[in-house]
Amino acid sequence: MAGFVLTGICRILLLPAIHYRDNRVLTIITAIILGLAALIWLYTGYDAGWAHVLDFAKYLPPTMAK
Numbered sequence: 001m002a003g004f005v006l007t008g009i010c011r012i013l014l015l016p017a018i019h020y021r022d023n024r025v026l027t028i029i030t031a032i033i034l035g036l037a038a039l040i041w042l043y044t045g046y047d048a049g050w051a052h053v054l055d056f057a058k059y060l061p062p063t064m065a066k
Contacts, residue, residue: 003044006037 010033017023017030 003037003040006033006040010034010037 010030013026013030013033017027020026
């Protein structure tokens with residue numbers, strides 16, 4: 001859930017951060033939140049990817065199953 005929340009907050013902050021480029025605080029806060037969201041999604045995707053690979057390693061087509 002944290003990944004969705006942080007991504008949503010970044011979506012809200014992204015346009016003001018681009019529009020007011022001179023406001024360093026807003027830009028840095030947006031970058032930190034975006035980085036945290038990216039790390040969360042990276043971890044989630046990595047775990048999901050390996051889980052799918054391990055499940056697929058045990059797969060047999062129905063014609064080959066006993």
